[in-house]
Amino acid sequence: MTQTFSSTGHDTFVGSPRSRIDGPAKVTGLAKYAGEFAAPDLAYGYVVSSAIAKGRIAAIDSAAAEAVPGVLKVITHENRPRTAWRDKNFQDAVAPPGSPFRALYDDLIVYSGQPVGLVVAEDFETARYAASLIQVHYEAQEPTTDLRAVRGEAYDPPGKREGIKPPPEPWGDADQAFGSAPIRVQGAYTLANEHHNPMEPHATTVVVEEDGTYTVYDKIQGVSNSHQYLANVFGLKPDQVRVLNPYLGGGFGSGLRPQYQAFLAMLAAQELKRSVRVTLTRDQMWSFTYRGEALQTVSLGAEADGTLTALRHDAVQGTSHYEDYQEVIVNWSGVLYRCDNVALTYRIAKLDTATPGDMRAPGAVTGVFAIETAMDELAYATGMDPIALRLKNYAESDATAQGKPFGSKELKACFTQGAERFGWSKRSPEPRSMREGRELVGWGVATGVWESMMMQSSAIATLTADGRLVVGNSTGDIGTGTYTILTQIAADTLGLPMESVTTKLGDTRLPEAPVAGGSWTAASSGTAVMKACRNVGEQVFKLARGLENSPLANVDIDRAVFTDGRIEVAGDPSRSVSMVEVMRAAGVDKVEAVEQAGPDKDFNETYQAYTHGAIFVEVKVDEELGQVRLTRVVSAIAAGKILNPKTARSQILGGVVMGIGSALEEESMLDHRFGRFMNHNLGEYHVPVHADIYDIDVIFVDEEDKANPLGVKGLGEIGIVGTAAAITNAVFHATGKRVRDLPITIDKLL
Template identity: 80%
Template sequence: MTQTFSSTGRDTFVGRPHSRVDGPAKATGLAKYAGEFNAPDLSHGYVVSSAIAKGRIVAIDTAAAEAVPGVIRVFTHENRPRTAWLDYNYQDAVAPPGSPFRPLYDDTIAYSGQPVALVVAEDFDTARHAATLVRVDYEAEAPETDPSKLLDLAYDPPKKRSGIKPPPKPWGDASAAYDAAPIKLREEYRLAVEHHNPMEPHASTVVYEGDGTYTVYDKIQGVSNSQGYLTGVFGLKKDDVRVMNPYLGGGFGAGLRPQYQLFLAMLAARELKRSVRVVLTRDQMFSFTYRPDALQTVSLGSDRDGALQSLRHDAVGATSRFEDYQEVVVNWSAVLYGCENVALSYKLAQVDTFSPGDMRAPGAVTGVFAIETAMDELAYATGLDPIALRLKNYSESDATAEGKPFGSKALKACFTQGADRFGWDRRNPEPRSMREGKELVGWGMATGVWESMMMQSSARAALTADGRLEVGNSTGDLGTGTYTILTQIAADTLGLTMEDVTTKLGDTRLAEAPVAGGSWTAASSGTAVMKACRNVGEQVFKLARQMEGSPLANVDFERVAFTDGRIEVAGDPGRSVSLVDAMRAAGVESVEATESAGPDTDFNAKYEAYTHSAVFVEVKIDEELGQVRLTRVVSAIAAGKILNPKTARSQIIGGVVMGIGSALEEESMMDHRLGRFMNHNLGEYHVPVSADIHDIDVIFVDEEDKANPLGVKGLGEIGIVGTAAAVANAVYHATGKRIRHLPITIDKILG
């Protein structure tokens, strides 16, 4: 089993709340985003989007657009330069199996909003105006965008997506056990399609350097993905393309894959031999990646005491015609609950849209909503308290992974501490039994779960003779606090102040790291930074031992500690040497190291690692109007070591708010006749605003985990998982009306 990594420093900063080190730059506007970088002779591209969802382009007329003063060129499938290897089936690090979408490839229209032209002009306003003058004639076909009409065509994807666990083979006999069970429950559950809607739009600025090389600023959660895409599709060398993205204005998974504006900007820059920026509109951001529709059926059979005898969870998820997008939807049921008779299935149905994409806790938001709502229904059917039912079926091992035990699981403490903070023992279990004036009061709870992962990652550390330390790698900071926690780890490892440390991220010239996603960044990049800093520390320690009359001359490295900019003998601070003095005495200007860190194969062979939560929700519902006010949330989290309680709490609150949006507001409304999302703006696509959010209380439960050297588990996803189910369960408690198709809107409450 992996032992916690010894940093040879002291936890001065790690484990304590600290404000974001990148906060001042973001608050003052000094932070630049992908669409804000300038270059000499910068031109601007504007995308023309298709007006149909399926069919072909019969004719495209660009003459009027090209006649506008300031327009440089209009690119279409008819005049696309053959600089792009569009027949090259590039697969980025998070792509599903299939053939990725190819912009301006031919006259085929595969989905509504598909780019059909790019207008490039001297300025943005000219490009936008000229784009309205492009005339496109279509031969339209009837699209099919409702997966519920395609259930007979649903299929098991022949090629599995990398990193996505397919459902395990059934065990026991779920059907026979269900038929024999005294208590039976079988219901259908569904979430609406949701779009990510980060504040920063998708944008790419391609700077033409004049020597055949390019500097690219792209909205992406991992610059290596964009670099790999550009080199693969355009036949460029890595050294020819530097991709940077130091700041990201939200991603939620929408920035995991390169989107089509990157292709179009590079295409235009290579052909025109000048810099090009392409920024997508909010409307156009509704034309690609989204949380997919999924039709789910959960069947539970139990004895009269609530012990599960049969568990079946089936799902059909939507995907595009050109890729088999997959996520883990049904497995969570068997991860959370022990049962001897289980059957899980997950199939796909192809619809005429762009491929869905990973959206914060992909699959878990969908699948956990279904199982946790079903468990609440079973609690009422058996007369058990919802927590008592979950404890009765509590699992200490992962049945989807051949019964491997969990490396750590403090979910019981989450139940206990969350319930105590919420006041759960005062709950009257009878629906419609609690009220305040004209409002019905409902209390609901649910469990959350997410994988605790670590990916292969590298990091570089460089200490200069003035006592300044620079660390970093190519991963991104979505706003989660990565800059801050890496700074904390580096400072503690070498005994420096946080002000002495500079962290750099989002640049392909830095040490290679995975995309920021999956809640793995802290464990992966954090461990790599710690190892790189430790390496630097060892080098400086050797220099210190070589100093004339050094108090460290006969001391082993494992006996020293780094603190206050000095290397001291542990327990004897009088025997110490400053880092600066050691380097100056040796005439060394800088000490550098690059280290890599990856998953512990020995640990992973024996244990499974998950983050857990217990979510408690209070709603108040106007009995006459059906209006829901979500007044209180308590989210108790078991996520190993918490590196920074302040940024960690922010992550959970953000996840909870997104979960509230999923439960009550977010819905991309498709007109299936047109195959187009109709509420493609933030005026009609509703997300929670400040007036919707009241008291959110976050508890971090003590938990020791050894899945990685830092002892951490990810926090980006766990805050959202289970929240929607807790809200739905609270709404049922308040009204006696079970709503199984999210979002829960007034018409569903009153109808």
């Protein structure tokens, strides 16, 4: 285990496949989730959900519920405790512009399933039963939940959402160029509403401590977000509330914002002055954030040789009446392809639904599906190989960002290596030309792209005199392997075995870090941990130099090598000293450092950073039944330095599986008469299961990037981007039927 503080250091753990250190706790049941933490005198809350999508509550009769033995309180808008109700108090770290939803605020119903009451009882079963006795009388209005019906009322978002880039100004004249192009392709593309459906339902346990403070276990992808939210809403000082989330059973973006069960649990805990847990049912998991449908049109004009001369990508997406939700949907077209005449527009329209939310690679899943399907259509229109067409229009710079060059981009290598592994050269280009028995065989390809981001983050590192190192910050491990990679980084930086390193996450008493989302955690928290460990190493090194007869006397820190728990002189291993011996000799029990890391402003002013991928898929379609089997996937990814090939591969596998769901199965079905999602359970909302998944081959393409000190790019989201388009393109190759409306169900192929 060797590491210097110079750039020539050798990684022992970073870059090697390591099993997740949190794996044993999860598979044995030792890992506790937000709804599993015990507390003395714990009460249980059950949410009463609205039965209509729009209107007002005329009356609530809770007498029968209150009469049930064991019921402690029924809270509605009529008797809710007073608390802060201004919009700014309810804003959270990832909120879009507008007025955030406030549970039990008044008698208005703004979407189906919104909470209208909370029953708190001595046990969960009593609370659930009592909730069924509550009679809510409504004055209902007809809801509008069909995006197509309000498309003409769409508008440009009036306020910019933090971190969301609006479409750039058009360049050239896309409409004129399209009209005069010898080859033209135009299509309308839709991807259905989708819900995140993590295995762990949203839950919050609020523990009232003896000193009057609150310990909150919340299902959240960033405890700092819940901490800020709860403190602001309930008028608490920061040190009066501590939020923890050591483990998360899936989030996919649904846990970026504090959801209403956190508010209700704290409300009840303050009112009753006792600990309260509120867990949402699977049905209620459909009553908040989801990937919102978007109506898209793509128009491509090209010369006979495939050179793009016109590119237009327009999107309209739904949002709630109370917030202006926004995603980056159309910009990807301008990022991926070089064209002199481009127009990209994005508008939103009000619906009587909850605010949509970020769901794994928000915007990119939607927008890249459209442009990559359209590019496949253009390939057939020009008679070109789909890969050749993409390379013909390959972008070396980001036209959506004033032509900034990419810091690194190995997408060409992704196509080359992916095509070789997949056997693309054996593809017969004509639709319906490949067959195995009664099944038509189709091969499809698409590009994947996602922003490579780094956020401001901090971390702590503490080395004790027994040779153990503890590192951590407030970010969460949402199943991506963050515990493991931070342990690897820390162990390498100070030359310790991984077994001597403990990583702590998901606690607001640790240094603040951003929410775990956006694929920025490795770059952000990883760099902060590395800097904190380097600081610790420098402190120990100074102690070592000060020892009597020190073998490191007059040695500069740049020549220090941290290896096997020792500090040695580079090139002269005989001059070394144990870090444990140094600390004991100096009479120091621990050496600690807190460091911050943030984006490189100079790099960002000069370059654009993206993760790229090329996705190849094979489908087999039963010609008589229209049933699609996805039998092979090759996903070639260029993501800078790979910290842990094992956990990294798992991230791509998970993304691909979710992409398969988008393409073939997932659809939250709205009955527009009632404004309600009707398939609100895992029996009727279809997701891929083991029987749906065959071989998924992941290739990591070598790529060097300098956007951050670790040279890493995000992996959590790139695996899903482009996968649906590759499947759509393969289905067309197999059947000759172009499906532009996802998911591709049997009825669309028969």
